[in-house]
Amino acid sequence: MLDTLHHIINDLSPYLHHYGLFILALAVAVEGFGIPAPGQSFLIVSGMLAANGEMSLPGVLSVGALAAFGGNCIGYLIGMKFGNVLLEKGWIKAETEQKLHAFIGKYGIAALLMSRFVEGLKQTLCIGCGIAKLPLRTFLLGNALAPLVLVIIFGLGPAQLTHEVGPLVTFYHSHRMLMWGIGSAVVATAVVAILMWQRRRQTA
Structure with a gap:
């Protein structure tokens, strides 16, 4: 795990040193409208560089959040305006569209919260929201x-934990099942809370 982290830092740090927040914004934004990019990895490394005084932490967090929000909005607009074209050209397969519709219909706002953490879904979900004609108000809320959840976990988290990585990895390997249990419980609680809130709104 530490070796992988070192590789990511060594590979991406030169780009951040040279291009700064621009490359971070670009990588995070394009993931919102269908283009695979190492947005989360750039955000993690940016947070770690900020912890060492090499970047501005407020800048990293604000640029990451705004880029994610803007990229997702572009994806939503692409789906709204050009969804039929994407389907006709085969750029989005019919079965993919059906899965996105089902996922969006079932989870609503929670789908947007989960999408940024699932490879493939984070590139297509916002386009799917547009194709599915998810109400704009619901989309904007989600x-x-x-983006706030994204920058807290992948930006602020690494910035706060940069100097604690070694002890944390040791603790994780010693208490792996406990950590997975706590993490799963936190995610499940958040999803259930959002779903309950949505059902209350629908029945109100």
């Missing part, structure tokens, strides 16, 4: 929350 899209306001999702």
Whole structure:
């Protein structure tokens, strides 16, 4: 795990030193409208560089959140305006569209929160929201929350834990089942809370 982290830092740090927040914004934004990019990895490394005084932490967090929000909005607009074209050209397969519709219909705002943490889904979900004609108000609410969660976990988290990575990895390997249990419980609680809130709104 530490070796992988070192590789990521060594590979991405030169780009951040040379291009700064621009490359971070670009990598995070394009993931919101269908282009695979190492947005989360750039955010993690940016947070770690900020912890060492090499970047501005407020800048990293604000640029990461705004880029995610803007990229997701572009994806939503692409789905709204050009969804039929994407389907006709085969750029989005019919079965993929059906899965996105089902996922969005089932989880709503929670789908937007979860999408940024699932490879493949984070590139297509916002386009799917547009194709599915998810109400703009619902989309904007979910899209306001999702970037905040993203930068807290992948930006602020690494910045706060940069100097604690070694002890944390040791603790994780010693208490792996406990850590997985706590993490699963936190995610499940958040998803259930959002679903309950949505059902209350629908029945109100």
